[in-house]
């Protein structure tokens with residue numbers, strides 16, 4: 384680290400005029416100071432845990448020394464984010480302007496599993512709101528089961544698809560453009576939180592949108608499980624990377640309690656049902672940083688690919704993909720047929736859902 388320290392000391396942080404400084408504690412661990420602080424606990428000392436993104440482009444990633452939250456060293460501002468999504472995101476990460484049939488068939492399958500997970504936590508008459516609703520596949524499951532639904536999605540092609548093809552009420556909006564408080568009983572936040580520069584602020588706002596007794600289904604990539612080979616874990620679009628303990632800490636800081644963890648420890652995605660608590664007070668795992676470090680260092684590239692779990696998952700994924708491709712046109716047409724002219728009559732829609 385000594386050689387690296389020199390280069391870090393002399394390296395101005397991009398675009399903000401800030402400089403990073405290397406410090407070492409009594410255990411000899413090196414940390415850097417970032418004056419903006421951790422977006423969860425506010426601490427300003429971090430350890431560098433990555434210098435590259437999954438494509439081999441420079442991306443400095445750090446872990447907070449206090450709570451263990453992993454994030455970009457430089458959290459982009461609104462203008463930088465806008466440029467990234469306009470100029471880089473779609474070409475670098477296979478983004479689509481409008482959802483392909485393949486995406487819809489895949490998302491529909493996943494959405495059905497999510498709905499089944501949440502079913503025990505739903506009550507008759509619940510009003511459901513999805514933030515970052517994409518093409519509307521998740522929200523549509525709730526609508527088909529008879530719940531009142533609304534969603535927002537910043538991508539115009541996706542929100543239009545949700546409205547026109549799935550007949551699902553998704554508006555082209557961001558969370559900042561949503562007014563009101565205590566409007567909804569259930570919120571869905573699926574693969575959105577990791578993209579946000581201020582996750583604590585966003586979750587706090589979603590807490591305000593929920594009524595007392597409200598519930599939130601949240602899903603993010605699971606940094607604590609081996610979801611990618613070492614060196615391919617970090618993603619420019621994922622500003623924050625969550626573990627079960629950092630997500631639980633974020634929930635506590637924003638007035639939520641963990642009602643249920645749906646995912647298993649080894650699952651690539653972390654899925655939880657959070658319920659509205661009585662107060663907001665940050666409670667983080669004091670060992671969070673060490674647990675995060677240990678999860679990140681668990682595998683070498685060779686050991687990652689040789690795990691029986693990796694081989695089994697890949698085989699299962701390939702089999703699923705072959706099945707989806709084989710049946711894709713038929714499945715896609717069937718999804719559109721189910722959604723065509725749908726109403727929220729629970730009995731009729733339940734039978735349609737089961738037939739899908």
Ligand SMILES: [Zn+2]
Nearest residue numbers: 421424447450
């Ligand atoms: Zn922190």
